[in-house]
Amino acid sequence: MDFNDTTDEAEFRAEVRAFLDAHAPRKSAEARTYRSRELNDDDVRRSKEWQATKAAAGFAGIHWPKKHGGRDGTQMQAAIFAAEEERYVVPPSVFNQGVGMALPTIMAHGSDALIDRYARPALYGEEVWCQLFSEPSAGSDLAGLRTRAVRDGDDWVINGQKVWTSNAHFSQYGMLVARTDPTLPKHAGLTFFILDMAAPGIEIRRLKQISGTANFCEVFLTDVRIPDHHRLGGVGEGWKVALTMLANERFTVGKAEGPDVEDIMALARTLTIDGRPALDDPAVRERIARWYVQSEGLKYTRLRTQTAFSRGRAPGPENSIGKLVSATKLQEIAAFGIELLGQSGAVMDPDVAPLNAWFQEALLYAPGKRIAGGTDEILRNIIAERVLKMPGEMRADKDVPFNRIPTSRR
Known part of the structure; x- marks a missing residue:
């Protein structure tokens, strides 16, 4: 692995920083929250x-073809921009599902x-x-979905229910998997x-979360009704297309944002x-040291991905490691922060609480974060089977027709 920029990469990074400096303030310690x-x-x-500002300057879809609005750049350049953008105060993105996941899937499986x-x-x-x-x-068992799609002439008629769909209430389009x-x-x-x-027949209901939001x-x-020309891949090839999108998803959402080691x-x-700074307590230092080691492991795993980009290779299933470790670490750090705060840990008012x-x-x-983009259990299976090459787990429903798989009675 070579973690240093090549000459071309260093020049591109300087170009990115000049663009960001001209359009957004750098993050301060206060802006980390x-x-x-x-x-x-x-x-x-x-x-x-x-x-739109990024796209006009050639910094959106960097590795996309120019004919589709991109830059004809490299995945490494896209990774450099993403890393640099994290250092600046920019609006929250609503384009992770579209630019980061849906469109790469359409480019891989869709018509011109x-x-x-x-x-x-x-x-x-x-x-x-x-x-x-x-x-x-x-x-977690995505392949067990029950939403049906039935062919009717040049259309498909869809009936079913989806859940945990982020930002559906202000989205114009969605990527849908259904059973045919x-x-x-x-x-x-x-x-x-x-x-x-x-489209007619779609009802969207927002779900209130424990954090108080409803995204x-x-x-x-x-x-x-969906016209057949809006199908990606062949009939019955939806799992193959879904895997493409899931691979893009785990690269896009691989880092869980929130309090980290320095926080x-x-x-x-x-x-x-006991009258001494909490940071001097051996038990506190031990836990922080463990999270520091995890953070360093995540950093070098991301750098391995950047090295793969630099050599023209696509990210592999090892990206599941980043999401698995960072989401768990976030939950542990948030819980420990509440523990250190004692009684004030119960105060939710941001104007009063530390x-x-x-x-x-974050708690x-x-x-x-441990569910979205693949649960811990699913990610562990991916790592075990596709990274460590361990035998797959036993599946009682393997090769069984879906309509013959037993379901629990109610």
Whole structure:
């Protein structure tokens, strides 16, 4: 591994920093506090404006072809921009699902007409996308989904329910997986579609989370019609397309934002245990040291990914490590921060609580980070089977037609 920039990469990084310095302030220590608040119309507007600004300057879809609004750059350049952008105060992005996940999937599996139609509007912040994967009866087991798609002439008629769909309430389009043949094993009977979120028969209900926000939604589909030319991949090849999108998702959401090692250290410096600074307590130092080691491991894992980009290789299943470790670490750090705060840890008012109640809020949203983008159990299976090459776990439903898989009685 070579973690140093090449000459070309160093020049590009300097170009990125000049652009960011001209358009956004650098983060200060106070700006580190990440609020998992509910996105409002103004957030969406500012996010669209920032996305358009980046696209106009050639810093959105950096590795996309120029004919689709990109730069014809490299994945390494895209990784450099993402790393540098984290150092600046910019609007919250509503384009992770679209630019980061949906459009790369369309480029891999869609027709030229679909790519021409959807790539540029997403890249320039004109259209927002969501991901319609999870269902009430099939969360981690995505292939167990029950939403049906039945062919009717040149259309497909969709009936079912999706859940935990982030930002569905202000998305124009969604990526949908549905079951088209229940007589096949569950992975084989799926098909992938592009869904117009304004189509008749779609009902969106927002879900209130324990943190007080409502950025997740459940989506009900009743006789929703999708034209066949909005299908990605062949009929019954939906699992293959979904894997492409999931690979992009785990690279896009691999880092859980929130209090980190330096933040728990800063908190420990302001508190005391038995009349001494909490940071001097051996038990506190031991826990912080463990999280520091994890952070360093994550940093070098990300650098390995950047090295792969620099050599022209795509990211592999090892990206599951980043999300698995960082989400768990976030929850542990948030919980320990509350423990150190003692009775004041119960105060949620950001105007009164230390560090604007950042640790309190993180404790509420951290569990969701361990579910979104793949649960801990799913990610461990991916790491075991695809990274460590261990035998796959036993599956009683393997090669069994989906409509013959027993279900629990109610």
